[in-house]
Amino acid sequence: MRVRTFELRLIAVALSAGWTLVAAAVLLAYRPGGPFDLVVVAAAGLPILVALAGLAWPPVARGGTAFAAICWLGLGTLLILVPSIAGVLAQLVARGPQTLLPSAEAAYPWMLALLGTSLFSGLGLARRRLGETALRRRRLVRGTLFGVAATAVVSASFTGAAIGNELALRDRAAPGSRFGPTDPTIEPPTCDEPVRAGTTARVDVRVTGDVDRAPLGSVDVRGVRDGDDYRWLAYVATSRELGQYGAARLGSREWRLDPASGWRTVASSGPASALDVAVLRATIESGTRPAAETIGISFVEGARARQCRVAIDGPSFVAAFPETRRLIGDVDVQYWRGELEYWVFADGELGRAAGAIGGAATGIVEGGIQARVQATMLATDRDRGHPVLAPTR
Numbered sequence: 548m549r550v551r552t553f554e555l556r557l558i559a560v561a562l563s564a565g566w567t568l569v570a571a572a573v574l575l576a577y578r579p580g581g582p583f584d585l586v587v588v589a590a591a592g593l594p595i596l597v598a599l600a601g602l603a604w605p606p607v608a609r610g611g612t613a614f615a616a617i618c619w620l621g622l623g624t625l626l627i628l629v630p631s632i633a634g635v636l637a638q639l640v641a642r643g644p645q646t647l648l649p650s651a652e653a654a655y656p657w658m659l660a661l662l663g664t665s666l667f668s669g670l671g672l673a674r675r676r677l678g679e680t681a682l683r684r685r686r687l688v689r690g691t692l693f694g695v696a697a698t699a700v701v702s703a704s705f706t707g708a709a710i711g712n713e714l715a716l717r718d719r720a721a722p723g724s725r726f727g728p729t730d731p732t733i734e735p736p737t738c739d740e741p742v743r744a745g746t747t748a749r750v751d752v753r754v755t756g757d758v759d760r761a762p763l764g765s766v767d768v769r770g771v772r773d774g775d776d777y778r779w780l781a782y783v784a785t786s787r788e789l790g791q792y793g794a795a796r797l798g799s800r801e802w803r804l805d806p807a808s809g810w811r812t813v814a815s816s817g818p819a820s821a822l823d824v825a826v827l828r829a830t831i832e833s834g835t836r837p838a839a840e841t842i843g844i845s846f847v848e849g850a851r852a853r854q855c856r857v858a859i860d861g862p863s864f865v866a867a868f869p870e871t872r873r874l875i876g877d878v879d880v881q882y883w884r885g886e887l888e889y890w891v892f893a894d895g896e897l898g899r900a901a902g903a904i905g906g907a908a909t910g911i912v913e914g915g916i917q918a919r920v921q922a923t924m925l926a927t928d929r930d931r932g933h934p935v936l937a938p939t940r
Contacts, residue, residue, distance in 0.1 A: 551607050551608075551614055552605050552607050554618065555601075555605035555606060555607060555617065555618070555621070555671075556602055556605050558601075558618065558621035558622065558625070558667070559598060559599075559601040559602035559605060559621070559667070559668075560602060561621075561625055562598040562601065562621065562624060562625065562628070562664050562667070563595060563598040563599055563602055565598075565625065565628045565629065565632060566592075566594040566595045566597075566598050566628075566664070567595055568632055569591060569594070569632055569635060570588070570591045570592040570594075570595060572632075572635060572636055573587065573588055573591040573635075574588045574591070586708040586711075586712070587705070587708045587709050587712055589708075590701075590704045590705040590707075590708045590709075591705060593700075593701045593704060593705065594661055594664060594701055597661075597664055597665050597668050597697050597701065598664050598667075598668065600668040600671065600672060601621075601664070601667045601668035601671050603671075604668075604671035604672055604674065604675040605671050606667060606668075606669075606670035606671035606673075606674060606690070607671075607674065617667070617670065620663060620666060620667055621663070621667050623663060624659075624660055624663030624664055624667065627656055627659050627660045627663065628660040628664075630656070631656045631657055631660060634656075654706070657702075658698070658702060661698050661701060661702060662694065662695075662698045665693070665694035665695070665697040665698045665701075666690065666691065666694035667694075668693075668694070668697070669689075669690035669691065669692070669693035669694035669697065670686065670687070670690035670694075671690075672689075672690065672693055673685075673686040673687075673689035673690035673693065674686055674690075676689070677689060724847070724848045724849040724850035725749075725848065725927040725928050726847045726848050726849075726850035726852070726892055726898045726899070726927055727850040727851075727852070727892035727893055727894050727896065727898055727929065728850060728851070728892065728893040728894055729849045729850055729851070730851075730893065731851060733851065733893040734893070735844070735851055735852055735853040735891050735892060735893050735895075736853065736891050736895050737841070737853065738840075738841045738853060738855035738891070740891075740895075741832075741895075742827060742831050742832065742889075742891050742895065742896070742897050743827075743895060743896055743897070744823050744824045744827050744896060744897055744926070744929075745823075745894075745896045745897075745898075745926060745929025745930045746773075746774060746929070746930050747771070747772060747773045747774070747928075747929065747930060747931060747932070747933045748771070748772050748822070748823050748926040748927065748928065748929045748930075748933070749770075749771050749926070749927050749928045749933055750768070750769070750770050750771070750772060750779070750822040750823050750924065750925065750926050750927075751767075751768065751769050751924070751925045751927075752766075752767075752768035752769075752822065752868065752870070752922065752923070752924045752925075753765065753766070753767050753768070753922065753923050754766045754768075754868050754870050754871055754873075754874065754920065754921070754922045755874075755920070755921050755922075756785075756871075756874040756875060756918065756919060756920040756921070757918070757919055758908045758911055758912045758915040758916075758917070758918045758919075759908070759912075759915055759916055759917055761912070763785055763786050763787075763874045763875070763911070763912075763918075764783075764784050764785030764786055764787075764874060765784055765785070766781055766782070766783050766784075766785065766870040766873050766874065767781065767782045768780070768781045768782075768822075768870060770821075770822055771933040771934075771935060772821065772822050772823065772824065772933065772935070773933050773934065773935050775796065776796055776797050776798065776935040777794070777795065777796050777821045777822055777935060778793070778794070778795040778796075778797075778935050778936065778938070779793060779794060779795075779821070779822060780792070780793040780804070781793060781870055781873075783870075783873050785873055785874050786912075787873060787874070787876060788873050790805070790806035791804065791806060792804055792805055792806070792873075793810070793938075794821070795810075795935070795937070795938050796815075796819075796821070796935075797935055797936075797937050799815050800812065800815065800937070801813050801814070801815050801816065802937070802938045804938065810938040810939070822924075822926070823897060823900075823924060823926035825866065825867050825868075825869070826867040826868070826889075826897070826900050826924050827897050828866075829863050829864075829866035829867040830857060830859055830863050830864070830867045830887050830889075830900075830902070831857065831887075831889060831897070840855070840856040841853070841854075841855055841856075842854040842855065842856055842888070845890060847890060847892075847898070847899060850892055850893070850898070851892070851893050852890040852891060852892045852893070852898065852899070853890070853891050854888060854889075854890050855888065855889055855890075855891065856886055856887070856888045856889075857886065857887050857889075858884070858885075858886055859884075859885050859886060859887045859902060859904060860880075860881075860883065860884060860885075860904075861880025861881055861882065861883030861884070861885075861904060861906060862880060862881060864880070864883070864885060864887075864902060864904045864920070864922070865880055867887075867900075867902075867922075868902075868920075868922040868924075871920050871922070874920060875911050875918060875920065876910065876911065877910075878909065878910040878911055879910075880904075880906060882906055882907070883904050883905060883906030883907075884904065884905070884906070885902060885903050885904030885905060886902060886903065886904075887900060887901070887902030888900065888901050888902065889901075894929070894930075896926075896929055896930075897926060898925070898926050898927065898929065899923075899924065899925055899926070900922075900923070900924040901921075901922070901923045901924070902921070902922055903919060903920065903921045903922075904919070904920055905917060905918060905919040905920070906918060
């Protein structure tokens with residue numbers, strides 16, 4: 548029994564650590580400025596108390612089947628909790644929506660993790676109160692009732708505080724956003740007005756593709772741009788290539804990075820568009836593609852933007868997202884067609900774009916019929932200081 552108690556307490560420690568990490572992240576990063584900030588933080592710490600109950604009174608069972616079931620309950624809860632922690636950390640770091648549970652899809656993993664933790668601790672409390680000699684069915688019923696009640700109380704407290712804080716902030720401009728101005732009284736330009744790129748920007752691009760729904764891989768680009776100077780790294784994992792690539796330009800000097808040779812100096816090709824400027828010039832600013840559709844006003848991380856959509860052909864898409872070639876090679880995309888959605892923020896600058904294009908898969912995969920490539924671009928922290936440094940070997 549001592550060995551089983553120790554093993555169950557290890558699971559309880561892991562659950563307590565997971566919920567503590569969630570509460571710490573909310574404490575350090577969740578600061579939208581509402582009247583219930585501290586209440587949300589306090590409610591985020593309630594699951595820790597539930598998990599600690601399981602540490603103090605582990606749900607030990609004498610039968611081998613019952614003990615295995617309890618262990619799987621705790622381990623299964625951990626398997627749900629860990630990826631959920633990663634999700635909320637990414638949201639808080641990215642300064643996403645103020646509401647921590649913005650939809651049922653986002654909330655249900657937390658509900659399952661909380662229910663599993665509550666049942667784990669509830670069975671231990673039932674054993675503590677009823678004694679080891681009580682009927683197993685009584686302990687199971689009492690522990691289940693405690694688990695359901697604890698889940699209801701904790702979830703209602705947390706969601707009520709988070710949503711209440713969001714409602715209190717709905718008429719207040721966000722204090723700041725990496726995407727642009729947050730003043731709701733500033734009207735973004737219409738889709739038929741000229742769009743410009745920021746003087747500087749931090750840019751993230753992701754390109755993925757598939758042939759007949761079989762993935763070709765992905766390319767993740769991260770870089771900074773300051774005027775015509777830029778530097779970016781691309782993490783390539785496709786059916787054609789694997790490794791880290793990059794490019795940099797500083798004044799009249801240019802560099803390229805590939806896995807075989809590292810950074811190397813290359814001949815200057817003159818001023819060329821890159822990153823968000825490439826998207827703007829190839830698909831929006833060309834003058835041959837007026838906005839086909841105005842979708843409406845959107846709020847992106849608190850910043851107000853007008854969402855527009857244009858039709859796009861294959862050559863323009865490849866010019867906007869050159870890393871597409873690492874997925875499809877040198878196939879002819881002249882007859883490929885698709886569309887691009889872009890967001891113009893209140894400062895009149897391009898801050899986000901998402902597009903997809905498709906065509907014949909001839910030359911990409913043997914026997915392939917239909918190929919499709921998707922790309923997204925985020926240009927954030929525009930018009931701020933982003934020094935471009937020369938690469939070093």
